[in-house]
Structure formats: structure tokens, C-alpha cells
Amino acid sequence: MRIAVSHTTSYRSDPPSRAIQALRLVPPGLRSQKVLAWELRVEGAEAGLRYTDAFGNQVALAASHGPVAEVIITAEGVVETQDTAGVLGFPAEAVVPAVCLRETPLTAPDAAIRAFAVSCRRETALATLHALLDGLHEAVAYQPGTTASSTTAASAFAARQGVCQDHAHIFIAAARTLGLPARYATGYLVTDQAQAPAHHAWAEALAPDIGWIGFDPANGQCPTERYIRLAVGLDALEAAPVRGVRLGGAAEWLDVRVAVQSQSQK
């Protein structure tokens, strides 16, 4: 599937303030996706500093010259995708899989998550991960507005509801307690339902011999050709497409608009 993306994030600050953001908004080439064209533009800040981080993400550092009232970040491009049943194999990256067994504050498991994980244990890693995927899709309702970006896996699991970030965090926390490396993935999803956001997040976990596999517990499936993967990290904070620091300024508004369409449907 050929997917066109236009993703705009704007920050406004009143009074104007200095802005600095790390952007992980460039999709890598993967078994499941080929990037045909991609451009990252930033208005209101300079974003010439680029590097590849330990997880293989392309990072751009956007820093304003002195105080600014608005920063507009636009990521636009076309990606050719194919359905690999979520399997990515071993993408080029510096981190070793064992790093993805580390706990972070957002993904620390509690007794309930540990018990859930144990109940999903099967003969093989692959079967276990699918049991986690199905079990989590059943157990935790998709309910926007009930959690925030700082909600931990444990508290979302206790509430049995949340959004894609919470589903992914619980999945990651559970997989790690079973000794299976797991991490957080961000990206885009082509969807037919207008109300669902096109900006999306899910988990990746490692199965020996197969490599990294995507698992989307919010939708109860592995990523298909409708998914574009952007960045990965140990949790939502580390993989965030835009991670910023407030440097003064009384108020800051964040406005995100994403338009994703499959070109073959046009």
C-alpha cells in the first residue's frame, strides 16, 4: 500500500519563549516499509542537527533563536508498505535486545501485571506474545480521555482502560517480566473510522530466530500494510515523535493535525 502522510505539530507560546525539541519524525526503511519521499520542515526554529540514535531512530534537534511565539513542525512524505504480519526481523540499530528488558518508570510492572503475564505464558515466545496481545485487547478497554501521557502501565492496567499508549506500556511491562525484550513504537495508521486518530502507538517484542515483531494491543492485531512505523524506544517518553522542554513562557498550546491516506484508494 502506498500511504501519504502530512503531520503538522504547532506550539504556541504567550509570551514568546525559547523552544527546543528533539524530533523523531522520520520513518526508517524496514522490511514492512520503504520510504519513497520524506521531508521534515520546521518553522520558528533551526533543525539542522541530525543524527541516528541508539535505537536507529533519525533524530532532528529543533532549537529556536531566542524567544518565539510559534514553532510549526511538518513531516510529510510517501511510504510504500507491505503486510509482513508485523515481523521486522533485525533492523539496523546499535542497542542489543537485552536493553529492552529494562524497566522504566512508565513501564514498571506491579503484581497485577506480573500475574497477567504469567497467565499468558505459552510453549513458545511467539505464542506467549500472541496470548498477551489477545488477553490485553480483551482486558483493557480503548477509552480516550481516561488517561494522560504520564499514566503508568500499572495504573492503566488497574483501571482496565486507556488509549494506545497505555495498551503498549502494559504489553511491554508484561513481556519484560517474562524475559521477552519489548519496546514502544510510534507511527501512523490508515483507518476507515473517522474518529480514531491516525497517529498511533504500539509495541514491538523480540521472538528468538524471528526477530522484532509489532503487536498492537489497542487493536488486537499485529501491524499490517496500514501501518507506518516511525520511532522506537523503551517507553512513550523515549520514543516520542516530539519531545520538548519548556523554557519559560506562561502558556503553551499544542496542536497536532495528521492526515494519512492510502494513495491506492484515491
Add this chain to the structure above:
Amino acid sequence: MLKTQAYSTGNDTVCFDEMLRADFSARDCYRTLHEWLQRQTPGGIRAKQAEADAIFRRLGITFAVYGAAEANERLIPFDLIPRVISAAEWRFLERGIEQRVRALNAFLHDIYHRQEIVRAGRIPSEMVNGNSAFLPQMMGFDPPRGVYSHIIGTDIVRTAEDGFFVLEDNLRTPSGVSYMLENRETMMHLFPELFAAHRVAPVERYPELLRQTLQSVAPSGCDGEPTVAVLTPGIYNSAYFEHAFLADQMGVELVQGSDLVVEDGALWMRTIRGRARVDVLYRRIDDAFIDPLNFRPDSMLGVPGLFDLYRAGRVTLVNAPGTGIADDKAVYAYVPDIVEFYTGEKPILRNVQTFRCSIAEERGHVLENLEELVVKEVHGSGGYGMLIGPRSTRQQRAEFAERIRANPGNYIAQPTLALSTCPAFAGSGIGPRHVDLRPFVLVGDRVRVVPGGLTRVALKKGSLVVNSSQGGGTKDTWVLED
């Protein structure tokens, strides 16, 4: 004449004394000093001590003690009697330290790349990849010249004529070098005749060597003379004096996070002459606080975007983030293996035997022998959170046993060492007091071990804790030249 009884009746006669042999004859390197000591009077020494204290107070060398109810800052006691190390002893130490420092830098490069040592099964993956001092963000990055730890303070203890052991490697932000320099300057002022009678290797060039080392690891894209700055957390940090002192001695700027800004793909500092680019930042701030955009988001001490600049090769951070994994107290037990793995040589300097409470068998041994062991927290420092078995009460041991059982991975234990003693001024005479040694090592275009270091001395009779936060003092350390 000074009373020598204080020395002969010391309660630690079983310990190795660096000045006197069992028959009370002076060891060779102490012969001149010993003769000189015997000519001194208590009144004369007391006058010199008062003079030294006045010098330190005027210089403002103080040390903030965390958790002390009384004054926040106090003078670290300075003992006038120098600690003497022979040329041959120093050559041995220097070779051993250099070997260890090279191996630990090779270890850091390896674990942040292919992790051959883990693949070879020489160290458990969890010990590295699950360690909170390990920074995954560093993986795949090549720091300039491949150096991770540029400034090291290796803690060494001695138990016999040829019994030197490394107690800690201190690869993050070791402090104390300012005391080494000030102690020497003060001694030269007070006792010029003693320096005339000994050939003491100079330490005064340290600030210059430090600046050269820092400049030698500037980013490859830096043209012209690299600009160095020292980043301090501020005046409330216990080592603020040292940060200011080193910046001043090197002739570079001392900055706080709020003086620095990331713009146009570079690091800039605000100075009274406008903004200036920084190529090498000697940061005395812990990893977690250097950059809120990449590490602890609530840090007010660091600079947002600093780590991104570093990874993009636009600025060098000294020491590199993530070096703490190599001086982790649990990893310490593996250092002899690490030395062999990367150098193919036997370690020159020995480790102190270390029991890891994370391993069931070793934990069992620790819990049964608490009375004889020193128990330390894996991530503790400064002598806090320690149990010294032989000096502990039954209740303290019970409390520690509880803590070890609750969180075994957080503790290691070592036998109580009979630390060597050196003569120290004690009221009306001189007495033997336990000491350790922290030589300072610089790694840049080459490895430099400054001849000398910081000798810490437990001034309380019989005490084994030399940490300044626990009432220890310092001494000037003389390495004799042939």
C-alpha cells in the same frame, strides 16, 4: 622532642606501618622524614598546624557535609606529616593503574558496541544491560579518541610491604584533586627545608595536564584551539570549591546550566564578552541531570539538547555519560576478568575480595559473617550506607541483614582490611593512623598518572573510615624521585 610513645602504644600494631618497621627502624623512603620528626617539638608543630589551618581558611577550602545538622561547610582537617611513597613503589602503582584504566575504557567501548565480553560469557548480560548506571542511549556512539573516562581517581589501599589493592575505580566525577594541589602548596610554604632534603615529584602541572587532556578530546570538526568549560551544579554542591578552583587554575570558564544554550547545532556559553562556542565540557553533574530533554525531565541543572549535540559529535562531554557502569560496585568484582579480557595480561593491581549479595551462595556467606565484613551499597558513595562489621552493634547487623534480604542486588561485602598506617600529628605527639590513596589519572591522547594523589587519613585513633564526610582528613602525598 615529639613523644613517640603515642606511636609505640598504638592499638594497631598488627597493621603495616609505612614509616616504621616492627623494630622501630624507619623504612628507607621515610628515613629523612623520621629523623626530622624527632627533632620537632610539640609546640613547633602546633604552631605550624595553626598556620596551615589559617591558610586553608583563607583559601576557602571547605567541604559541605550532607545531612550535618551544624554548619553546612567545614574545613577538612589537614595533617602536616606527609605520606611518602618510594620511586619503585610508585612505578609499580603507575603501571597497575594505567593497565586498569585502559582496560576499563576498553570495557566501556565494548559494552556500548558489540558487547563481546557479554557474548563470551565473562559477565552476565543483566549486570550490564539491566544496570541503572548503563545508558542505552550511548550505544553505537564513538566518543573522540574512543575515550569514555578521561578523569579517574583510583582508590588504593595497602596492607603490607607489597600488598596494594584497588578499593574503587571512581570513573564518573572523582573529586579531591584540589586538595592534592593545595596540600602541596601549603606544605612547600610551611616546610621548605623538608623539600630541600627530599626529591619530591611535582604535582603542580596537574591543571595544565588536565587542560591538555580536555583539549585533546575535542570533536574532530573543531578547528583552532578548542574551548573548554567546567560545568558545575552550583554553589550548594559539596565540591563547588573544586569546580571553581580547577576552572581558575586551567584558565577556563566555570559555568552553570543556565549559562549554556544549544543553538545552531552547537553549544554556547554566555560570557561577559558575549556568546562563545564550547567544544569540550568538563561536567561535574551526574548523568541523570545533564539534559532534561534526554534524561530526567525535571532537571534544572543541565542543558536541554546537550546530549543530542554530543551524539552528533558537536561537543565532547567529559567524562562520557554512562561511564558509571564501569565503577559500579557490583561490576567491580569482575574487574580482574575485565583486565584479562581486554589486555590479555594478568592484573598488576589486585582487587579486594568481594562477595556479591545478588548470588545466593555469596549472600549466605555474607549473612553468616557480618561481624567480620564491610557491607556497602552498590550505588552508594562517600562512606554513607555502610556497615563496618567489627565496629557494629548487634542491632545494626540485624538491620543490615534485613536490608540485604529485602534487596540483595543492592549490596556487596568485603573483608575488613587492615589498612596501612602513616604517622599523623595527634595532640602531643605522633601516632599511626589508617590511610588510603587516590592517585589521579588523565586519559586523552595518552594516559597520565600524576605522581602523588590524595591521601585520606582516619584521624580518629583506630578508625578505618577515611571519607571526609565521616571525619577523615588529608595529607600531602610525596612520590620520591630516584
